[in-house]
Amino acid sequence: MENQNKITFSRRSFIRTSALASGGILIGFNFFTSCKEAAVPPVDVSQLNFNDFNAFIKIADNGYVTIFSPNPEIGQGVKTSMPMIIAEELDVPWEHVSVEQGALDTNNFTRQVAGGSQSIRFGWNALRETGATAKQMLVNAAAAKWGIEASSCSASNGVITSPTGETLGYGDVVNDAAQLEVPENVTLKATKDYKIIGKDAVNVDIDKIITGEPLFGLDYKAEGMKYVSVMRPPAFGQKVSSFDDTNAKSINGVSDVVQFGDKIAVLASNTWAAMKGKKALDVQWTNDGTLESTADHDKKLNAILDGNQLDIRREDGNVKKAFAEADQVLERTYESPFLPHNCMEPMNFYANVTADKVHLVGPIQTPAGTARRIANLIDRDEKDIHLEMTRMGGGFGRRLYGDFALEAAEISNITKQAVKVVFSREDDMAAGIYRPAIKYRIAASLKDGKVTGYHLKEAAINNNMYGLIPHFFPAGAIDNYKVETGNYRSNITTGAWRAPYTNFLAYAEQSFFDELAELLEVDAVQLRLDLLKNVKDGQDPDIQYSAKRMTDTIKLAAEKSNWGKTREGVYQGFAAYYSHNTHVAEVVDITLKNGYPSVEKVTVAVDCGIVVNPTGAKNQVEGGVIDGIGHAMYGDFSFDKGKPQDVNFNTYRLIRMRETPTVHTYFVENDLSPTGLGEPGLPPAGGALANAIKAATGQLLLKQPFMSVLKKYEANLKV
Amino acid sequence: MASYNLKVNGKSVNINVDDDTPLLWVLRDELNLVGTKFGCGIAQCGACTVHLDGVAVRSCSLPVSSLEGANITTIEGLAKDELHPVQEAWKELDVPQCGYCQAGQMMTASSFLKDNPNPSNEDIRNAMNGNLCRCASYNRIEKAVALAAKKMS
Numbered sequence: 053m054e055n056q057n058k059i060t061f062s063r064r065s066f067i068r069t070s071a072l073a074s075g076g077i078l079i080g081f082n083f084f085t086s087c088k089e090a091a092v093p094p095v096d097v098s099q100l101n102f103n104d105f106n107a108f109i110k111i112a113d114n115g116y117v118t119i120f121s122p123n124p125e126i127g128q129g130v131k132t133s134m135p136m137i138i139a140e141e142l143d144v145p146w147e148h149v150s151v152e153q154g155a156l157d158t159n160n161f162t163r164q165v166a167g168g169s170q171s172i173r174f175g176w177n178a179l180r181e182t183g184a185t186a187k188q189m190l191v192n193a194a195a196a197k198w199g200i201e202a203s204s205c206s207a208s209n210g211v212i213t214s215p216t217g218e219t220l221g222y223g224d225v226v227n228d229a230a231q232l233e234v235p236e237n238v239t240l241k242a243t244k245d246y247k248i249i250g251k252d253a254v255n256v257d258i259d260k261i262i263t264g265e266p267l268f269g270l271d272y273k274a275e276g277m278k279y280v281s282v283m284r285p286p287a288f289g290q291k292v293s294s295f296d297d298t299n300a301k302s303i304n305g306v307s308d309v310v311q312f313g314d315k316i317a318v319l320a321s322n323t324w325a326a327m328k329g330k331k332a333l334d335v336q337w338t339n340d341g342t343l344e345s346t347a348d349h350d351k352k353l354n355a356i357l358d359g360n361q362l363d364i365r366r367e368d369g370n371v372k373k374a375f376a377e378a379d380q381v382l383e384r385t386y387e388s389p390f391l392p393h394n395c396m397e398p399m400n401f402y403a404n405v406t407a408d409k410v411h412l413v414g415p416i417q418t419p420a421g422t423a424r425r426i427a428n429l430i431d432r433d434e435k436d437i438h439l440e441m442t443r444m445g446g447g448f449g450r451r452l453y454g455d456f457a458l459e460a461a462e463i464s465n466i467t468k469q470a471v472k473v474v475f476s477r478e479d480d481m482a483a484g485i486y487r488p489a490i491k492y493r494i495a496a497s498l499k500d501g502k503v504t505g506y507h508l509k510e511a512a513i514n515n516n517m518y519g520l521i522p523h524f525f526p527a528g529a530i531d532n533y534k535v536e537t538g539n540y541r542s543n544i545t546t547g548a549w550r551a552p553y554t555n556f557l558a559y560a561e562q563s564f565f566d567e568l569a570e571l572l573e574v575d576a577v578q579l580r581l582d583l584l585k586n587v588k589d590g591q592d593p594d595i596q597y598s599a600k601r602m603t604d605t606i607k608l609a610a611e612k613s614n615w616g617k618t619r620e621g622v623y624q625g626f627a628a629y630y631s632h633n634t635h636v637a638e639v640v641d642i643t644l645k646n647g648y649p650s651v652e653k654v655t656v657a658v659d660c661g662i663v664v665n666p667t668g669a670k671n672q673v674e675g676g677v678i679d680g681i682g683h684a685m686y687g688d689f690s691f692d693k694g695k696p697q698d699v700n701f702n703t704y705r706l707i708r709m710r711e712t713p714t715v716h717t718y719f720v721e722n723d724l725s726p727t728g729l730g731e732p733g734l735p736p737a738g739g740a741l742a743n744a745i746k747a748a749t750g751q752l753l754l755k756q757p758f759m760s761v762l763k764k765y766e767a768n769l770k771v
Numbered sequence: 772m773a774s775y776n777l778k779v780n781g782k783s784v785n786i787n788v789d790d791d792t793p794l795l796w797v798l799r800d801e802l803n804l805v806g807t808k809f810g811c812g813i814a815q816c817g818a819c820t821v822h823l824d825g826v827a828v829r830s831c832s833l834p835v836s837s838l839e840g841a842n843i844t845t846i847e848g849l850a851k852d853e854l855h856p857v858q859e860a861w862k863e864l865d866v867p868q869c870g871y872c873q874a875g876q877m878m879t880a881s882s883f884l885k886d887n888p889n890p891s892n893e894d895i896r897n898a899m900n901g902n903l904c905r906c907a908s909y910n911r912i913e914k915a916v917a918l919a920a921k922k923m924s
């Protein structure tokens with residue numbers, strides 16, 4: 053665990069200041085990297101240059117502060133929480149702070165990515181140091197004015213106070229401060245002195261959202277731009293052989309039809325005409341590879357689990373021996389389908405490729421990488437590419453992939469027009485980068501009432517669990533432990549989906565533990581606590597979860613949910629999981645209505661270190677938990693000869709309000725550095741739900757979505 | 772192409788579009804009212820919800836030809852001089868996550884509360900069931916509708 057006040061950056065190398073022509077100071081700074089040696093912030097805020105710095109703080113001579121937030125917003129609240137951290141150390145009233153999204157230019161960004169729940173974790177130190185440095189400069193300026201030692205002055209709520217009680221507002225000294233050197237040593241606040249961190253702050257974009265102001269990529273417009281609907285192959289493994297665009301071109305408003313690669317773009321003066329034009333295209337498709345079906349994947353994944361071509365990802369002790377000596381062995385296979393992301397805002401992007409510049413605007417989680425790929429694709433210098441990010445109507449991993457931005461750039465490059473590519477829902481669901489279908493086979497050996505061996509095999513499409521996932525719990529808790537993975541390469545595009553791999557792995561393992569607890573005749577929560585006792589924190593560098601933190605989290609969830617003590621007719625299921633550096637435990641309460649499970653309540657305990665913005669944090673946890681429950685229950689997506697079988701919400705089911713449980717979130721209180729929240733609430737939810745349904749009905753759920761098994765009960769509901 | 776007259780947020784407008792153009796795209800592309808969102812295009816998600824003569828409707832599935840002379844309110848027109856109680860409640864409870872579905876949610880809620888000033892939780896859940904929120908901000912939506920009802924009474 054790290055020391056909160058450890059100095060990790062040399063401030064001189066990442067902060068520069070300038071006096072604003074209009075009065076006030078502008079502080080330019082960089083996350084995670086040093087700025088260029090010669091970099092100087094502009095003297096006019098309209099000239100903000102995000103090449104040299106990726107974030108700015110403006111303190112006006114009335115003391116008001118504007119923070120130009122560097123991170124894209126997909127709904128995880130960083131646009132609010134990151135500025136809160138700066139404001140805390142700067143020590144200004146939150147009401148005097150406004151936050152703007154910088155018109156982002158991407159050339160120098162290192163981690164300007166919203167994904168992996170890591171924005172806060174990586175920004176924590178840099179943001180605090182920046183705020184504290186700015187405050188120190190203001191104090192130094194005031195002290196100089198008074199002719200006294202800076203160390204004798206204090207600053208709080210935007211006011212600097214001398215030992216004799218004289219005061220100066222931040223605004224009174226900003227112009228002087230702008231002339232001073234950036235101080236080298238600053239002290240950070242103690243956690244107990246926090247006034248902004250830990251208090252609820254409403255989303256900084258709230259007024260715009262509730263009044264319908266343009267914020268999202270889909271809302272962006274430029275004079276004269278064309279709306280574009282793109283026809284893509286209807287099945288993976290197909291390409292265009294020929295097409296007739298006569299009917300499409302006869303539609304009012306349609307101006308051009310162009311083929312690029314295996315796609316055909318219809319350009320029009322409005323979205324509706326573009327969509328109609330696309331539907332009116334008469335395209336002949338030909339096969340260009342295998343047309344895969346879900347039944348094929350099923351066979352391939354089973355063959356991987358049954359075969360011996362797997363890669364060992366972690367191995368402790370001797371699993372073979374443990375199983376040979378076991379009193380009893382439990383083995384289960386769990387399976388999950390592909391899943392589309394279904395961001396509420398369908399994919400879209402604006403591009404205008406001209407001789408001197410490539411202008412791109414839209415919702416994207418990876419601006420820097422996307423800009424690079426576009427430069428490559430259309431053979432342009434990277435410095436010609438100017439990419440602006442908009443607010444995103446959901447991400448869930450989908451907007452890490454810039455395919456839609458590349459399409460827009462390519463179409464604009466071919467047609468020499470400003471274009472806005474807009475996916476219909478059908479396009480969005482059928483041209484996805486899906487969560488891959490996965491199967492897990494888990495086996496455990498039991499001897500003398502203990503779990504002696506654990507063997508997990510993963511068979512997945514295209515890729516396998518990455519990073520430290522093979523070292524997550526129960527690694528370290530069971531002496532003989534082995535994780536192996538294998539994959540099948542498919543032409544169906546796959547990628548990250550909220551809490552990649554763990555979104556399904558956690559369900560499989562946590563359902564498995566429930567059965568183990570039954571076999572061992574111990575309480576399901578107690579089994580986890582017992583296993584955690586075998587783990588020594590800090591002994592294995594690959595094992596990053598903390599047995600202590602996990603134990604505390606589990607106990608909090610058990611206590612708050614009245615684990616084991618609920619009223620008649622309520623059935624509970626438990627699961628706990630560590631992912632994205634955050635420990636989470638969940639208890640799901642269900643009741644039965646005519647035999648059909650109704651999910652009433654989820655009690656969640658979370659250890660994410662310091663909670664910067666509780667209202668935002670709870671929002672993320674609630675969303676993650678309900679998302680996990682919704683997809684475990686309903687998320688079903690299959691292919692027939694390369695063609696997705698569901699492409700809109702009439703047949704693809706997402707959780708709705710009537711099916712939604714009430715989520716009660718509790719945070720473990722500590723003063724450790726904050727960790728991510730966008731993802732970790734999700735993984736345990738499916739497992740806790742499966743365990744509750746098993747407790748209520750005896751029904752084992754080895755396959756997602758659970759509806760594939762529960763449908764028969766849902767029919768009862770309607771009679 | 773044909774010419775249509777509508778009343779949108781209290782203002783008379785005239786547009787020239789194909790007769791099958793859904794109201795959603797008239798609002799977004801022709802009238803620049805982009806607060807109304809596109810989510811599915813087939814009346815399944817509620818992102819495009821607006822009021823037609825005070826009643827919540829799905830603008831993605833209403834061709835403009837059926838609307839000559841109609842009186843439309845969008846999210847941009849929901850607040851009169853002050854925020855509508857639904858908007859206030861949404862702000863107070865910090866409902867949005869990504870925010871994309873929320874205009875539709877608020878338009879459904881405000882129309883529902885006009886006819887049901889004292890809804891039970893059950894009523895609220897039924898009324899809001901047609902509006903998807905992919906971020907699953909459902910708990911807060913439910914609470915915000917109840918809070919708005921309180922504010923309106």
Ligand code: FES
Pocket residue numbers: 808809810811812813814815816817818819820829830831832
């Ligand atoms: S866009 Fe109209 S209901 Fe989905």
Ligand code: FES
Pocket residue numbers: 127396445446867868869870871872873903904905906907908
């Ligand atoms: S807040 Fe993101 S879809 Fe509802």
